[in-house]
Amino acid sequence: MERPLTEHLRKDGQALSIEEYENAGGYQGLRKALQMTPAEVIEEVKASNLRGRGGAGFPTAMKWGACPAGPDVRKPKYVISNSDEMEPGTFKDRLLMQANPHQLLEGLIISGYAIDAQIGYLFLRWAYAGSAKSLKGAVREAYEKGYLGRNILGSGFSMDVKMHTSAGRYICGEETALLNALEGVRPIPRSRPPFPAQCGLWGRPTVVNNAETLSNVPHIIRNGAAWYKSLSLSTDGGTKMYGVSGRVKKPGVWELPMGTTIRELLEEHAEGMRDGYKLRGIIPGGASTDFLTEAHLDVKMDFDSMQKVGSRLGTGTMIILDNSTCPVGLVLNLERFFARESCGWCTPCREGLPWIVKILEAIEEGRGEPGDLDTLEWHTQALGPGKTYCVHAPGAVEPLQSALKYFREDFEQHIKEKKCPWKDRTGKN
Amino acid sequence: MWIGERIMLTDEERRAVEKEVTDCECPESASVEALQAVQRYRGWISDEAIRDVAPFVGMSPEKLDGVATFYSFIFRRPVGRHVIFLCDSVTCYVMGHENILEHLSQRLGIGIGETTPDSRFTLLPASCVGMCDHAPAMMIDEDLYGDLDGAKIDELLEKYP
Ligand SMILES: Cc1cc2nc3c(=O)[nH]c(=O)nc-3n(C[C@H](O)[C@H](O)[C@H](O)COP(=O)(O)O)c2cc1C
Ligand code: SF4
Ligand code: FES
Numbered sequence: 001m002e003r004p005l006t007e008h009l010r011k012d013g014q015a016l017s018i019e020e021y022e023n024a025g026g027y028q029g030l031r032k033a034l035q036m037t038p039a040e041v042i043e044e045v046k047a048s049n050l051r052g053r054g055g056a057g058f059p060t061a062m063k064w065g066a067c068p069a070g071p072d073v074r075k076p077k078y079v080i081s082n083s084d085e086m087e088p089g090t091f092k093d094r095l096l097m098q099a100n101p102h103q104l105l106e107g108l109i110i111s112g113y114a115i116d117a118q119i120g121y122l123f124l125r126w127a128y129a130g131s132a133k134s135l136k137g138a139v140r141e142a143y144e145k146g147y148l149g150r151n152i153l154g155s156g157f158s159m160d161v162k163m164h165t166s167a168g169r170y171i172c173g174e175e176t177a178l179l180n181a182l183e184g185v186r187p188i189p190r191s192r193p194p195f196p197a198q199c200g201l202w203g204r205p206t207v208v209n210n211a212e213t214l215s216n217v218p219h220i221i222r223n224g225a226a227w228y229k230s231l232s233l234s235t236d237g238g239t240k241m242y243g244v245s246g247r248v249k250k251p252g253v254w255e256l257p258m259g260t261t262i263r264e265l266l267e268e269h270a271e272g273m274r275d276g277y278k279l280r281g282i283i284p285g286g287a288s289t290d291f292l293t294e295a296h297l298d299v300k301m302d303f304d305s306m307q308k309v310g311s312r313l314g315t316g317t318m319i320i321l322d323n324s325t326c327p328v329g330l331v332l333n334l335e336r337f338f339a340r341e342s343c344g345w346c347t348p349c350r351e352g353l354p355w356i357v358k359i360l361e362a363i364e365e366g367r368g369e370p371g372d373l374d375t376l377e378w379h380t381q382a383l384g385p386g387k388t389y390c391v392h393a394p395g396a397v398e399p400l401q402s403a404l405k406y407f408r409e410d411f412e413q414h415i416k417e418k419k420c421p422w423k424d425r426t427g428k429n
Numbered sequence: 430m431w432i433g434e435r436i437m438l439t440d441e442e443r444r445a446v447e448k449e450v451t452d453c454e455c456p457e458s459a460s461v462e463a464l465q466a467v468q469r470y471r472g473w474i475s476d477e478a479i480r481d482v483a484p485f486v487g488m489s490p491e492k493l494d495g496v497a498t499f500y501s502f503i504f505r506r507p508v509g510r511h512v513i514f515l516c517d518s519v520t521c522y523v524m525g526h527e528n529i530l531e532h533l534s535q536r537l538g539i540g541i542g543e544t545t546p547d548s549r550f551t552l553l554p555a556s557c558v559g560m561c562d563h564a565p566a567m568m569i570d571e572d573l574y575g576d577l578d579g580a581k582i583d584e585l586l587e588k589y590p
Contacts, residue, residue: 088518088557119454126502127514127558129571162452167461167500170556184453184460184486186495202454245520245561252562287519287557317561325523333522337556343499 002231003239003255004219005212009099015134018141021102027147029218033110034155036221038069041114045217047225049237054082054173054210055286055314057236057303060217066197067115067205076118078206079111080182081214084125084166084173087286088337089319092241092253093211097124097131100215101138105161107214109147110221112159115207120161123178126168135163170341174390175208177343188345189390212241234259234302242301244270246320247277253317259305263297265318273322281321281406285314287334288395290402291321310402326422327407328414331400332360338396349393352383356400368415376404438481442470446485456487460496464503473504501555509544511589514555514568521557524564532579536586550589 008024010016021027033041046061067077081104085093097104108120122139124132139161142148150158164182166172172181174189179201181187200206216238220228229237236258242265243253249271256269262282266272273279282292284301290311292299299309306313321330339353356379359372380401383393404411413421438446445466446459453459463482468474474497483490497503504512515533517526530541533552537545544551560566563575569589574581 085559086556089520089561090557091559091561094559125559127555127568127573130573162454165462165465167465168502168555169500181461182458184455184458184488184496185492186499243562245564246523251564283519319519319523319561321523330519330522333517333519337518341556 001257004223004231005096005100005103005215005239005241006255013099015099015101015137016103018102018138018145021100025222026102026218027106027145029220029222030106030110030113030147031153033113033221034153034157038114038116041110041221044225045114045220048220048228049225049232049235050213050216050220050228051236051303052210053212053216053240053315055087055288055312057313060209060213063197063209064111064114064207066195067207068198069116074204077115077204078119078121078201079108079115079117080121080123080178080201080206080208081108081211082173082175082178082208083123083128083131083211084178085128085211086125086170086173087288087315087317088334089245089283090243090286090315090317091245092243092315092317094128094131095253096215096241097128097211098134101131101134102142103215103218104211105135105138105142106147107217108161109142109152109159110217111207111209111214113157115205116157117207118159120159121182121201122161122163123172123182124163124165125172126166132163132165139163169343170337171343171390171392174392176390178208179206188343189392191389232258232302234300234305236302236304240301240316242269243317244320245317247274247322247324248272248320249274259300259302261298261300262292262318265301266297266320273320278323279320280323280325281327281403283319283321283399284311285316285318287319287337288398289314290398291406292402293406312398324422326364326420327403327410328360328364329420329422331403332357332364334399335360335396338392342392342396346388346393348383349388349396352379352393353396355379356397363411363414364420366414366417366419368411368418370415372415373404373408373411376400380404438467439470442467443485445470446482450485456485460486460488460493461500461503464493464497468503472510473507475505501553507544508551508553509548511549511570512551512553514553514558515541516556516558516560516564516566516568517554518557518561520561520564521566526565528579529565529567529577529582532582536583550586 050060051057171177176190177187196206240258245251303313342349344350380397383397385394446463449459449462480490483493560575565577566575
């Protein structure tokens with residue numbers, strides 16, 4: 001099985017140097033891209049069915065194609081690697097950035113060439129000092145070798161790369177908040193339209209892609225769209241960085257064909273549940289995706305299959321709920337996170353999430369009332385899609401709405417017995 | 430605040446801030462980096478620091494404060510010599526974050542948001558630090574640690590005098 005993103009990683013976890021990366025075929029994709037026209041590059045990526053790995057699964061080539069081109073467009077244009085990775089339960093981009101920084105950089109340069117961008121940004125989260133170090137080194141090496149800067153490899157195309165290290169807020173990963181963060185102002189999301197592709201950083205056309213998405217691009221250009229599609233077990237192209245965390249025997253992150261089933265991930269790669277624990281629920285793609293259950297074990301982890309069963313692939317890193325953990329407590333934990341990380345710009349999100357937290361706290365502490373579940377249901381509507389500036393709020397109510405469906409009895413038991421049934425069992429919340 | 434009392438940036442701090450500003454596309458866009466640079470010297474960002482950095486990034490102090498107060502990693506109150514960021518997000522919750530918190534609180538004699546009387550440690554909550562496969566996890570200053578238990582924590586704390 002081919003694993004283009006990770007097969008050349010060093011055993012010791014250190015970053016691949018530029019020589020090691022080149023020996024593994026690195027920067028061949030860029031050389032090839034520079035022989036093609038930007039339109040041909042976009043066409044190849046389109047044919048590969050690459051979809052965004054940042055959570056929403058938007059077709060990458062479509063985003064690039066939406067960027068206006070031609071001599072009348074205001075410059076500089078920008079490409080940005082969204083390397084903020086703050087979705088709870090997600091730990092995939094860290095590995096790619098830290099261990100294979102040139103792959104991301106090459107992807108960023110090729111995408112820059114595709115939309116004729118003059119400046120690329122690496123938007124990094126504060127907690128990843130190791131990734132920052134790897135990427136800084138890689139940028140320096142790439143300049144020295146002529147992969148960055150003026151007249152890249154004699155092609156006439158020039159691009160610079162800058163790095164920004166954020167200071168720790170989840171919302172900075174939302175692509176329009178990210179633009180405000182880069183501009184140095186308070187990073188609240190912007191309303192759309194206009195979309196960043198038309199009017200982004202300082203009003204210029206801007207493409208924002210997830211770090212994993214960009215890491216795929218060099219391989220697509222080097223080996224072609226047909227090869228890329230053949231890696232996948234579904235209609236979406238390529239491989240995916242999947243992760244599993246929670247009470248499993250071997251939590252971790254693996255590159256596997258897109259469309260690998262939940263069962264394979266859980267049972268083969270994570271080696272099943274730890275002894276004495278039973279599976280109760282699965283949050284498939286980071287904190288803002290709907291719960292699934294044992295009934296969904298054979299569902300493929302790809303964008304369309306996940307949507308069909310009422311959830312989302314999200315970031316592809318799943319969190320396991322086991323039978324020793326109270327589902328109400330877990331959802332309370334998630335909603336506290338979302339309430340704390342709300343940017344506070346729009347009322348439903350700023351006021352609604354703390355309200356949800358209050359009700360869940362009451363239920364968990366044995367002060368719940370029969371009408372509470374209806375109030376929670378109401379909130380899942382009031383904070384749903386289209387009610388807020390960004391999808392922070394709709395994302396926040398996804399695990400809540402599905403928990404109310406799959407773990408309703410647990411909620412009701414809390415309210416009826418006026419206590420959390422898990423408290424006496426394990427001494428844990 | 431009397432003008433006479435005004436604490437200005439030191440030469441070193443000023444050079445650090447100016448470097449950030451020249452590296453950025455426009456002064457304003459250096460705001461977060463400039464605050465981080467000054468915080469590296471002072472440990473935290475006081476009202477005076479906001480006022481002193483603001484002109485370098487071409488912002489009013491109020492606007493810069495709007496940026497500073499937004500971020501979890503810009504401290505607007507004094508912190509200890511080392512800051513412990515304990516992840517309290519979902520996987521760490523499942524894997525026993527509560528026990529880790531209890532252990533830390535007992536060892537240090539402080540709760541979340543507090544600083545030890547000797548100013549050695551401040552304990553703060555953090556959203557997922559991207560170590561979920563090694564939950565429960567935390568950061569001390571800029572170092573990530575996972576697979577925590579009481580013994581490992583005791584050992585780690587010794588590394589931060
Ligand atoms: C609250 C919030 C947080 C987000 N955080 C991230 C993030 O940390 N990393 C990321 O790549 N995308 C994040 N996104 C998604 C981005 O807005 C955007 O869709 C993504 O970067 C696009 O890249 P892609 O098309 O390659 O997936 C977040 C979205 C929201 C609403
Ligand atoms: S939905 Fe929440 S996070 Fe998004 S803009 Fe509104 S208040 Fe901010
Ligand atoms: S949830 Fe704690 S490190 Fe991710």
